[in-house]
Amino acid sequence: MRKNIVAGNWKMNTTVPEGVQLAKEVCMAVAQTAGIKCDVILGVPFTHLTAVNDVIDKNCVALAAENCADHVKGAYTGEVSAPMVASTGAEYVILGHSERRGYYNETIEMLKTKVDLALEAGLKVIFCCGESLDERKAGTHFDVIKNEIEGSLFHLTDEQMANIVIAYEPIWAIGTGETATSDQAQEIHAFIRGLIAKKYGEKVADDTTILYGGSCKPGNAPELFAKPDIDGGLIGGASLKCADFMGIVTAF
Numbered sequence: 001m002r003k004n005i006v007a008g009n010w011k012m013n014t015t016v017p018e019g020v021q022l023a024k025e026v027c028m029a030v031a032q033t034a035g036i037k038c039d040v041i042l043g044v045p046f047t048h049l050t051a052v053n054d055v056i057d058k059n060c061v062a063l064a065a066e067n068c069a070d071h072v073k074g075a076y077t078g079e080v081s082a083p084m085v086a087s088t089g090a091e092y093v094i095l096g097h098s099e100r101r102g103y104y105n106e107t108i109e110m111l112k113t114k115v116d117l118a119l120e121a122g123l124k125v126i127f128c129c130g131e132s133l134d135e136r137k138a139g140t141h142f143d144v145i146k147n148e149i150e151g152s153l154f155h156l157t158d159e160q161m162a163n164i165v166i167a168y169e170p171i172w173a174i175g176t177g178e179t180a181t182s183d184q185a186q187e188i189h190a191f192i193r194g195l196i197a198k199k200y201g202e203k204v205a206d207d208t209t210i211l212y213g214g215s216c217k218p219g220n221a222p223e224l225f226a227k228p229d230i231d232g233g234l235i236g237g238a239s240l241k242c243a244d245f246m247g248i249v250t251a252f
Contacts, residue, residue, distance in 0.1 A: 002209045004038035004225075005165060005232040006249045007064060007126060008239030009094060009213075012045060019048040023056055025242040030060040030249065037252040038232055042239075043094050043126070046080050053089035064092035064126065067100060070113045082114075082121035093118050094234070096128040096152065098171045108151035115152055119160055126234065127153060128213060129192075130169035142191060149192065154199050161200060165209045166192055167234040173214035174236065182223045182230075185212050189229035218247025225251050 043064035069079035129148040131141035170180045197205035213234035238244040
């Protein structure tokens with residue numbers, strides 16, 4: 001059975017002390033809340049990984065980096081490799097986020113390399129995909145998502161796919177106040193699961209967790225999570241306040 005997951009994506013927010021305090025609050029809230037029906041992950045900046053790892057209980061919360069390099073080591077000043085991420089205690093890494101693709105020109109081929117290096121380092125991958133507003137208006141959103149997933153993931157084995165979580169990001173609904181309807185989100189999630197089924201078979205597809213990553217909030221999370229192919233959320237702004245984040249965690 002696939003996991004339900006709610007993952008925070010702090011982006012470039014909080015100082016290390018602020019992040020440690022937020023992580024403590026989330027971990028305590030998870031520990032004190034009975035009947036939680038999802039795994040909880042905190043995706044934090046590189047600077048925070050070791051400090052946050054030291055204060056969380058891994059029985060309650062898992063740790064993710066928000067990126068890794070497409071090289072293992074060497075003269076790449078300012079980059080952080082997958083083995084470096086793994087050495088902090090992180091279990092996951094977020095790859096292919098729309099902001100990385102858009103602002104830093106990360107390509108499908110580059111992300112394929114990052115996925116391979118992350119898996120080799122023993123990390124699990126939260127792999128993001130999604131379309132822009134122009135692509136949706138043009139009716140090419142299915143092609144965009146198909147190309148992103150096939151180009152960066154479909155060289156993997158069945159066993160490797162077990163360590164991949166997919167996050168669908170409608171780029172037009174991130175930080176804009178817009179939100180895809182639950183039916184729109186379900187349509188894409190079902191499409192993604194169908195792609196996986198065609199490549200790997202129904203079992204791998206059924207076991208793959210697919211998260212929604214477009215302005216999910218406590219108010220709309222229950223409706224989204226009620227859909228059969230939406231297995232949780234990759235949460236941006238609402239993950240920066242414990243109460244808001246826990247409102248989504250408890251939506252299951």
